[in-house]
Amino acid sequence: xxxxxxxxxxxxxxxxxxxxxxxxxxxxxxxxxxxxxxxxxxxxxxxxxxxxxxxxxxxxxxxxxxxxxxxxxxxxxxxxxxxxxxxxxxxxxxxxxxxxxxxxxxxxxxxxxxxxxxxx
Numbered sequence: 001x002x003x004x005x006x007x008x009x010x011x012x013x014x015x016x017x018x019x020x021x022x023x024x025x026x027x028x029x030x031x032x033x034x035x036x037x038x039x040x041x042x043x044x045x046x047x048x049x050x051x052x053x054x055x056x057x058x059x060x061x062x063x064x065x066x067x068x069x070x071x072x073x074x075x076x077x078x079x080x081x082x083x084x085x086x087x088x089x090x091x092x093x094x095x096x097x098x099x100x101x102x103x104x105x106x107x108x109x110x111x112x113x114x115x116x117x118x119x120x
Contacts, residue, residue: 006059007034014038026065033058082111 005011009020009027013034023031034055041051089105 006055007031007062010034024069026062026069029065030058030062078111082108085113 007013007027007030009023009031012020013031016035016039019028019031019035037046037051037054037058040046041048046054085108086105089101089108093101093105
């Protein structure tokens with residue numbers, strides 16, 4: 001297997017240590033998978049090339065999972081902002097029905113950042 005460590009906790013996984021506290025779910029899954037790969041390699045169940053290939057596949061899937069989690073987190077934050085902004089725009093329109101307030105509401109519903117509530 002390559003001498004480079006791709007994860008901050010990989011040395012512990014390589015030594016077969018218990019999983020550190022506080023790891024995210026992708027980190028936990030990668031930790032246990034790598035611990036098993038290192039165990040199989042050191043016990044000569046798999047070759048160095050096979051272990052290296054497995055580690056590469058684990059790293060690829062880990063990176064994909066982290067990217068997906070970050071995307072979902074950003075998407076959720078966007079939806080929360082749109083809902084909050086929509087509520088504010090609906091309230092402003094109900095208090096002062098006008099073309100400007102209606103346009104602001106439409107923009108917010110389209111996911112555009114609303115301008116300040118100048119005169120609305």
